[in-house]
Amino acid sequence: MNKIEELEQQLQIVQMESQMQARALYQFCRDLSTAQSDDDLIQVLAWPTIETEAATVNLIYVDSDDAGGLERIRVIANWHREDEDIFPLGSRYQLSEIPLSQLLLADPDTPLLISDVEKDDRLNDESRAWLLQKNVYALASIPLTLPGHWIGIVLLTWCQPHNFSEQEEIVYNGLVGVVTPVVNGRRLVAEAQKRMAELQALNELGRTLRGRLDVPAILEETYYQASRLMQATDFYIALYEPDTNEIVLLIDVIEGHVTKPYARWKARRGFAEYVIQHREPVIAQDTYARWADSRDVNVHKRTELNELGVRIPRSVMGVPLIAGEEVLGMIAVRDYENPKAYTQHDLDLLTVIANQVAIALQNARMFDNLEQMVKERTAELEREIAERERVEAERARLQEEIIKAQRLAIQELSTPVIPIMDRIIVMPLIGSIDTLRARDITRNLLAGITRHRAKVVILDITGVPIVDSGVADHLNKTIQAARLKGARTIVTGISDAVAETIVDLGIDWSNVETLSDLQTGLLSALSSMGFKLGRMA
Amino acid sequence: MIGEEVKMLEPLDESLEMAGITNVSAIQKLENMLLVAVPRDLTDQDVLSLRRLVLENVRQYHSQWVLLDFSRVDICDSFFGRFIQSTAKMVALMGAEVIVAGLQDAVVETMVELGMTLPSVHSVLDLDDALALSREYSTTPPLESDEPASNDLLLDSNCSGYFC
Numbered sequence: 001m002n003k004i005e006e007l008e009q010q011l012q013i014v015q016m017e018s019q020m021q022a023r024a025l026y027q028f029c030r031d032l033s034t035a036q037s038d039d040d041l042i043q044v045l046a047w048p049t050i051e052t053e054a055a056t057v058n059l060i061y062v063d064s065d066d067a068g069g070l071e072r073i074r075v076i077a078n079w080h081r082e083d084e085d086i087f088p089l090g091s092r093y094q095l096s097e098i099p100l101s102q103l104l105l106a107d108p109d110t111p112l113l114i115s116d117v118e119k120d121d122r123l124n125d126e127s128r129a130w131l132l133q134k135n136v137y138a139l140a141s142i143p144l145t146l147p148g149h150w151i152g153i154v155l156l157t158w159c160q161p162h163n164f165s166e167q168e169e170i171v172y173n174g175l176v177g178v179v180t181p182v183v184n185g186r187r188l189v190a191e192a193q194k195r196m197a198e199l200q201a202l203n204e205l206g207r208t209l210r211g212r213l214d215v216p217a218i219l220e221e222t223y224y225q226a227s228r229l230m231q232a233t234d235f236y237i238a239l240y241e242p243d244t245n246e247i248v249l250l251i252d253v254i255e256g257h258v259t260k261p262y263a264r265w266k267a268r269r270g271f272a273e274y275v276i277q278h279r280e281p282v283i284a285q286d287t288y289a290r291w292a293d294s295r296d297v298n299v300h301k302r303t304e305l306n307e308l309g310v311r312i313p314r315s316v317m318g319v320p321l322i323a324g325e326e327v328l329g330m331i332a333v334r335d336y337e338n339p340k341a342y343t344q345h346d347l348d349l350l351t352v353i354a355n356q357v358a359i360a361l362q363n364a365r366m367f368d369n370l371e372q373m374v375k376e377r378t379a380e381l382e383r384e385i386a387e388r389e390r391v392e393a394e395r396a397r398l399q400e401e402i403i404k405a406q407r408l409a410i411q412e413l414s415t416p417v418i419p420i421m422d423r424i425i426v427m428p429l430i431g432s433i434d435t436l437r438a439r440d441i442t443r444n445l446l447a448g449i450t451r452h453r454a455k456v457v458i459l460d461i462t463g464v465p466i467v468d469s470g471v472a473d474h475l476n477k478t479i480q481a482a483r484l485k486g487a488r489t490i491v492t493g494i495s496d497a498v499a500e501t502i503v504d505l506g507i508d509w510s511n512v513e514t515l516s517d518l519q520t521g522l523l524s525a526l527s528s529m530g531f532k533l534g535r536m537a
Numbered sequence: 538m539i540g541e542e543v544k545m546l547e548p549l550d551e552s553l554e555m556a557g558i559t560n561v562s563a564i565q566k567l568e569n570m571l572l573v574a575v576p577r578d579l580t581d582q583d584v585l586s587l588r589r590l591v592l593e594n595v596r597q598y599h600s601q602w603v604l605l606d607f608s609r610v611d612i613c614d615s616f617f618g619r620f621i622q623s624t625a626k627m628v629a630l631m632g633a634e635v636i637v638a639g640l641q642d643a644v645v646e647t648m649v650e651l652g653m654t655l656p657s658v659h660s661v662l663d664l665d666d667a668l669a670l671s672r673e674y675s676t677t678p679p680l681e682s683d684e685p686a687s688n689d690l691l692l693d694s695n696c697s698g699y700f701c
Contacts, residue, residue: 439646442646442649443642443646446642446645446646447642449662450642450662453662453663454662455662455666477649477650480649480654481645481646481648481649483654483660484637484640484645484648484649484654484655484660485640485642485645485660485662486638486660486661486662486663486666487662
């Protein structure tokens with residue numbers, strides 16, 4: 001009876017304990033699923049382990065390489081007691097670097113528990129040394145996996161040997177199932193967010209590059225956007241000039257400091273030349289090893305360079321800038337620490353950037369060319385126009401001068417005023433007389449009268465071919481004008497034909513003093529002025 | 538002889554005074570000749586006043602010749618042209634003759650264009666010719682000598698166009 005009660009009591013206790021455990025588990029699950037950040041998550045994870053006096057709790061992601069094989073791990077979040085930060089936040093390890101990796105990733109379903117690193121026979125010497133060096137004496141590795149797919153590890157470490165109780169093993173086993181979906185979800189969301197950010201950055205790059213036409217602005221913008229997308233603290237863009245076979249370094253970013261060296265050199269056998277020549281994106285991983293092998297740069301040379309202060313990157317990724325058929329140059333990022341810093345995804349991103357940059361550069365170049373052409377053509381045209389204008393002006397001026405001289409000559413020739421005696425002038429008229437010429441005749445005659453104080457004017461029209469009513473009218477006006485100036489006009493040179501015409505046309509010249517020829521006119525004029533003509537005796 | 542006889546005339550009309558004509562001594566008497574220096578820039582009203590002044594002087598001095606000196610006039614319109622013509626006619630009615638002298642080339646051109654050829658007026662080049670002309674007329678007694686004077690050709694048939 002007493003034993004039964006005892007058993008019942010024990011049963012009750014067990015029941016209560018399991019109830020509490022269930023409640024705790026429930027609470028744990030709830031906390032886990034509502035964790036806001038990776039730090040929150042690690043705090044939740046650390047909670048059940050505090051009793052076990054673990055030194056650190058780490059949430060580690062396992063990344064696959066492009067082929068699907070497991071490649072590296074990185075510490076996403078960690079919790080540690082003071083001074084026990086064994087796996088710092090953000091650190092990355094290539095699996096090949098970690099001797100323990102084989103063992104860590106051996107079983108995807110059950111936790112790996114090592115209670116005493118020094119004595120555990122599953123560890124080889126190398127692993128043991130590595131762990132002890134990191135002050136890890138016991139560890140628990142809880143795999144986070146989906147079928148056929150590693151997500152990560154929750155790694156607990158102790159600074160002294162630790163005996164795992166049965167209870168603990170149950171908890172860790174339980175964690176496998178509980179934590180996995182949460183972490184996976186978080187990881188997927190993070191991945192999606194990253195892709196979104198990348199897409200956004202690429203979008204922005206495209207948009208900003210579209211509006212840029214000067215090369216420095218394009219390059220700077222490219223660097224800015226690239227640094228948002230990837231680790232690009234060491235970054236450069238080099239252009240290739242096929243005419244001179246030269247590489248021009250336009251922008252060089254060293255540890256985050258943008259420089260614009262504008263250095264140029266003859267294309268040789270460097271990385272940039274390789275990318276430009278082969279026209280394909282290249283990732284050079286673990287260059288130390290390769291360079292050590294290569295004949296160009298041997299280990300000795302490398303050390304030498306290092307001593308000289310020349311840093312040699314451990315990973316380089318380069319993408320050619322291809323626009324159409326032409327290779328404009330290349331864009332590259334370097335990493336001096338990590339031998340495998342870049343993945344295929346990074347290369348893809350850089351390729352997308354490179355394509356956009358290439359197009360923008362080509363546009364800029366075309367715009368420059370176009371602008372140059374337009375400028376040259378404009379200047380040429382302006383020169384031509386100026387020249388033509390000058391010639392035209394010269395010609396016009398010459399023509400004007402000629403016309404002026406001719407007009408003057410004709411005017412003087414056509415209406416000459418000839419003084420023959422004191423106060424007698426003769427004006428022989430030659431050629432047809434129109435209104436314009438008649439006016440000239442009148443003006444010249446009036447001027448002549450004033451100049452010579454003429455009292456008698458002889459208008460000789462022998463040279464006027466046709467005398468019609470118009471000509472008669474014009475001459476009438478000239479005669480009247482002369483009279484108003486006090487001069488008497490004698491019209492001479494009326495041939496028989498002209499006399500006939502005048503009468504036939506009914507022109508009334510009865511009040512005009514007319515004579516047949518200049519000779520008689522002259523005699524009349526002389527005698528009217530009191531001159532007497534006679535032969536010398 | 539000429540200078541002795543020159544006599545300043547008193548202004549006859551207030552309007553002339555206002556027009557400033559008196560200030561330039563527009564009208565002077567010279568023997569049997571009335572010398573009228575036509576000022577430039579005359580208004581139409583001035584022109585009429587000047588004509589009346591001329592006529593009054595002709596009456597007063599029984600002038601035989603009226604010499605209109607236009608050498609100062611460089612612009613001519615139809616009104617001005619009519620002034621010359623009408624003055625000539627009026628003076629002729631009063632038994633005197635008009636000599637126009639010193640018409641400038643531009644004025645002559647305009648007058649010819651306007652058809653004002655002053656057929657009944659003597660027109661000469663300048664004052665010298667005008668005086669010579671008047672003297673010829675007054676010193677040539679008709680049918681006095683057998684031998685014509687040196688300037689007689691001016692009066693014979695060949696000269697018919699001279700004054701027309």
